[in-house]
Amino acid sequence: MDFLDTYSLKARLFPAVLAVAPAVVLCLLCASWVDPGLPEAVATVAVMVLFFAAANLARRFGRAKEEVIFADTGGKPRNRELTHADRTLPASQKERYRSYLAVQLGLKPPTAEDEKNHPDEAQAFYDQAYGWLRENTRDTQAFRLLFTENIAYGYYRNLLGLKSVGITLNFLSLAAAAAIVYWQAEFAALSEGKLVLLGILSLLHLLYFIFGVRRKAMLDASHIYARQLVLSLETLMRRA
Template identity: 40%
Template sequence: MDQFDLYTIKARLFPAIVAVVPAIALAVALIEFKGFDFSQVWATIGLAVLLYVFSGIAREAGKRMERKIFLENGGKPTFDVLRYEDREFSDIAKKRYLTFLSRKIGRPFPTMEDARRDPATAREFYNESAAFLRENTRDTQQFRVLFDENISYGYYRNLLGLKVPAILLNALVSLVSSAFLMNFHGPWSFDVASLKYVLVAAAIHVAYLVFVVTEQRVLDASRRYSRQLALACEVLIGYAE
């Protein structure tokens, strides 16, 4: 069982929480807190367990979304920032990184002609290079920027996976809140007016999901992560010298 490490909290748990924010707001508006009792301890424990379960759901939803994005964009992306047609790095920097990675994975790096003639073999080299770098950059303190970019990618990927159910839940919460407000003077034991804030939260929530949580945002986060992964070569080359 995975522990609640920083990656799990930020890249898996946070998307799950964001997805259900309107429901949390509705629950807070409907439940009266008249004092602390032992039942609230169990409720807190139950909430922690539910959040852990939701973090796993977010991860699985993100993985499904990732496969969908890969399929729509021609397959699993390779280490694109080191491909010859990509201009993220200079040719000199690319050659230095490719030469280093070639020594580490034990196979020659593809020339531009090789990549054009046999793209599948070139793809294998880039994939193996990325795998080598991931395995050798697990020190999250030394490679902090890389770790942060990995979290950013995981967050947007997992939240994108939850986007549709989150919007549906948002709509349900909005309907329930509107129904209570339409019957404002019913025999309710809670402050119905507070549901106006739930509707405001729901509006902000759906705007964030629609305009911020997009496939392009995931692709951009993926590219930023790839760039930092390539830059890790600078540190690893220094160790090798």
């Protein structure tokens, strides 16, 4: 039943549905739903298998794409929202957060001079602070907004990982449909009108994957999640 949890549905299944949409539409158009029989049963099973397989691949492909992007941008980004040099949050707000985290970790928070003169030691504090934050914000009900931003990041990452799959299936589905119509295959109820409809949907799908599925969306979602993770300290501090 893990396949049906909220994160899996929105961050893995939804990108998978978008990626395999051309193949799904082709399966549905090839079937005759007025008088369903064996071909329609096969089409239904094929659609379910496509969804399940693509959802399983979404996370794997997303992780692989994430590693490539991080390698291209100098490695996995370090969280800097709590540092003195970062301007994402006001200085007084960051000071409150650092003091609270220092108590939880039993460590001394780094000063601005520490960050300049001892960057490795300062970074070690922040790494532990963010690790503690992630471990203490796993309650998806209490930290609903953070969970939503995590889903958004997973969605954009996995969709980007499936970009090449989506574009490839787009061309293959359109080519298969054209071949079915040209040779008038008896196993499929596919007309020229349905081929035109598939062509229009394929064009829209292709344009979305080319211009809408980009690494910037994934990186922007990553920054928004990181900021919300820090802001979750407000909830943690009220509970203390």
